[in-house]
Amino acid sequence: MNTTDLFYLLPIGCSVGGAILCLIPIPWFERIVSLIASITAFLSAIYILVFLPTMTNSYVYIDGLSKLVLFTVALVYVSTVLYSLTYLKHIKNPLFKTRLYYLLLNVFASTMFFSVSMDNIGLIWVGIEATTVSSALLVATENNNATIESAWRYVIIVSTGLVISLIATTFIYGSSGTLSISQLMIYHPVNRVFLIGILLAIIGFGTKAGIFPMHTWLPDVHGKAPAPVSAIFSGVLLPVALYAMARVIQIYPSPVVTTFALTLGVLTVVVAALMMTVQENYKRMFAYSSMENMGMILIGFSLGQGGLLGAVIIIIAHGLAKSAVFFFTGDVLSTYGSTSMGDVKGLLGRLPRTAGGLFMGAMAVTGAPPFPVFIGELFIFAELIRQYGWGIAATVMLFLAIAFISVNFKVGKMIFTGGKLYPKEKAHKATWVPIVNLSLSLLSLFFIPYFEQFLHKFLIP
Amino acid sequence: MSIVYSLLELLFVLLLSPLFIGILNTIEERLESKQGPSIFQPYYDLIKLFHKEILVPQVSSPIYRLGPYVVFTFYLFLSIILPIITAFPLAFAPSADFIGGGLFFGAAAAIKKFSAIDSRSNYAHLGTSRAASIGALSEPITMLIFIMLGVLSNTNNPFVINQVLRSSSEWYFSLLHGFVTIAFFLVLIIETGQLPIESHSNAELGMIDDAIPFEYSGPDLAIYKWGTYMKKFILMSVFLNVYLIPFGVATEQDGLLGVVIYMGIHLLKLTGLVIVFALINTTVSKFRLYKNFDFLAVVFALAFLASLAYYIVRY
Amino acid sequence: MNYIFEIIGFILIVLTLLMQWEVYVTNIILLFSLSTVFVSTFLVLLGFSRPEGNYLLFVLAGLTLTIRGIVIPVIMSRALHRLYDKPWRVREDKPMMGVGGSILVSLVLIVLGYYIYQNSLYEVLKIRSGAVPFALFMQASLLIISRRHAYIQMIGFLVMENAVVMLSGWVFSGLPFVVEAGAILDLLGLVVVSSLIIRVREQAIMEEGESYESELRG
Secondary structure, three states, X not given: OOHHHHHHHHHHHHHHHHHHHOOOOOOOHHHHHHHHHXXXXXXXXXXXXXXXXXXXXXOEEEOHHHHHHHHHHHHHHHHHHHHHHHHHHHOOOEOOOHHHHHHHHHHXXXXXXXXXXXXXXXXXXXXXXXXXXXXXXXXXXXXXXXHHHHHHHHHHHHHHHHHHHHHHHHHHHHHHOOOEHHHHHHHOOOXXXXXHHHHHHHHHHHHHHOOOOOOOHHHHHHHHOOHHHHHHHHHHHHHHHHXXXXXXXXXXXXXXXXXXXXXXXXXXXXXXXXXXXXXXXXXXXXXXXXXXXXXXXXHHHHHXXXXXXXXXXXXXXXXXXXXXXXXXXXXXXXHHOOOEHHHOOOHHHHOHHHXXXXXXXXXXXXXXXXXXXXXXXXXXXXHHHHHHOHHHHHHHHXXXXXXXXXXXHHHHHHXXXXXXXXXXXXXXXXXXXXXXXXXXXXXXXXXXXHHHXXXXXXXXX | XXXXXXXXXXXXXXXXXXXXXXXXXXHHHHHOOOOOOOOOHHHHHHHHHHXXXXXXXXXXXXXXXXXXXXXXXXXXXXXXXXXXXXXOOOOOHHHOOHHHHHHHHHHHHHHHHHHHHOOXXXXXXXXXXHHHHHHHHHHHHHHHHHHHHHOOOOOOOHHHHHHHHHHOHHHHOOHHHHHXXXXXXXXXXXXOOOOOOXXXXXXXXXXXXXXXXXXXXXXXXXXXXXXXXXXXXXXXXXXXXXXXXXXXXXXXXXXXHHHHHHHHHHHXXXXXXXXXXXXXXXXXXXXXXXXXXXXXXXXXXXXHHHHHHHHHHHO | OXXXXXXXXXXXXXXXXXXXXXXXXXXXXXXXXHHXXXXXXXXXXXXXHOOOOOHHHHHHHHHHHHHHHHHHHHHHHHHHHHHOOOHHHXXXXXXXXXXXXXXXXXXXXXXHHHHHHHXXXXXXXXXXXXXXXXXXXXXXXXHHHHOOOHHHHHHHXXXXXXXXXXXXXXXXXXXXXXXXXXXXXXXXXXXXXHHHHHHHHHHHHHHHOOOXXXXXXX
């Protein structure tokens, strides 16, 4: 590995360095260090995105898809660190000191960078398991019973799913003799053991990504974790697990695998849309909206070609928009003190900036035009109709419409009813962060042709 | 000639079964640094009981008096069909195979319980109900153990099983044999009434088998106790001869002298087993009554795993 | 070698069955430690039977033994000692099924696992005795599902990992070393993190009971 290759590992190095430096017990030091680490990681991610070519050696596998996901991870990481700077004092009963929080956040980001850049499926598994380890305590930041219980459920359910992925990795290794993605893409082995390995890997990584039927930890965690942690979960952790699934589907693009992934994706969308209609807790509702978008991304990955482009657009746009939405809900929670939708009234009068942002964000994540999530869904539907006909596409569209209506109705009820119930308050210091995220999400609409260029080699049939 | 062997086997079981219970009690006491009774104490007890008078409850029926004698006859019969001193079937051996032997044990236990209930005594009822609930679970386990060992030789004949285990080390060291042996050892603990299932005191809290003959007296009690000693002896001999150490049992070619020599070796084997029991009795404590059923569940699981081992390994 | 694999596999199944029988948490941790000793013995014997002298397998066996067999049980018992004042009495207070019932259900699961393996994976893998780690996997999932106490769930998860190591070691002649080492280190991190979470969780359960279940529904 010569020195230019080391640049690919730069995001990992920056965040790990930030994590280690957080240990130094100087007050306020950890925030400065995290900020610097996240900004340098972001800059190196942009550098990799724009300047460095696709690269595979025996350790690292970076092509267009990885570069785009790397970029999203870095961007959401920066915004989370910026938002946490002022949010942490709103947490009433923290389990550990803020220094440990920033340490865990940096380690968490580094494991996600690690999972996205590696060439060896086994190392991707190790990276994703490491994200579980480092994020488990982050979920439990607030020290009350339900939060701890949801953190414990997260650990057990996701770890069990990852054990299934480990079995899948052994099957893949045993039947093809290698775990390297670059070699597997060239050789494309075909035998039944390999097939079973791929299917098990889809199930196992799907547990981490919140795919039906292994999604049960998702609403609990998002409902109870603090806002920046929810944002980074929905924004990038779920897409990183889906990245692993995408690689696995690309290695063995047989009809069995794609149909299986498509079925799971459609079921995820259906279940998420149905569960969204009965929610009373706005954080859980947005968690189900994340699950629905993950289902759409999985459908896109399983279709390939145009669907892949749509999926990547959704990954980038949803990552930015959903993290913005969760930041806004953090504002709402710290102002109103309750996560139940019945208690939140008159948001427009009390926190107008947050209200406007929340409204726009809710429309963005459920797929309203002109936000790029809509464009991504259009690409996916085009591919779906082309390959499977109108039946499935119409069903999925129906459930997406159900989700759209329920989310926006409830959000609208929170924002617009209540009138002048509360006097206008000063906006929180960090409300500009989600506003920036949301506008970036809108602006990424103009970059779609560049995304297509990055993913060029996947889009040719 | 085989009638002579049968008679020899009958006398062997009849005369030497109280000895081993005596050895068990003495070794237990010696391990606890006490002097303990002499090893012939059960003989003295039996002789004493034959001189005592019989008291029969007024409300009982003739079943009450017949019970111990019928059970004694069953055990006498079992002692001449099971491989206790010889490795070849004797004159009466074809009357019942392994499963038949197991069923005979079950029948004897049932008759014991009927005649005990007939005495209308509270303690007898207590012991009978407890023994019945444990027996309801342990009898099928015994059946499963006997059947599973039969798949070794595709027969149910304990003599053939003995021969197969003696000659083929593949079967002897197989998983099936290991599981079944361990399961039978645990069933032996249950059937012969050792700790941790049952202790030898007369405390009501834990009496299971000791409460059944509570009302018997005199020669009836002597015959009952003698029957119990014979049952323990037969079960231990079957365990040693068929399951654990099938080597060295006298075969047809050895003649009368060989059989007599083997009787001596068998006494040594039994003493070894009795020492193991004594060690267990002085080490573990008695289970709570309802924990016995969990113990039975584990024994059933072991016997069941034997069948699973067979299917995975052999089939 | 097939024979040794079957013996060790069945010993592991029996040990997991005994874990279902036990109700005291310290005894369950001890049984798990013992079963890890058997797994690393199997790895050592596997290493001896390979003619090319693959010493990485020995390193892996040593790593398994130290971390999964010694360090993790020690961490868990220390956490138990810190949490309760009479740690040898800690047990599963609200069992869902009772001991006898869970032993019988685990037997049913073993048979089910054997049948599922026979009918689906056997044609693919062509090795009969692969059903044993499969059955162990299903037994461990029963341990996780049927118990509420967090330590027992953790042990169930670790037994699952043991089953995967056995499966990959025998049927597929092992995973690459770096992946296995990564898995073991991940496990260590998981246990450390979990013991922190468990500590707070058990304290909360001890104080209040379960009034928060209603918040985590829907």
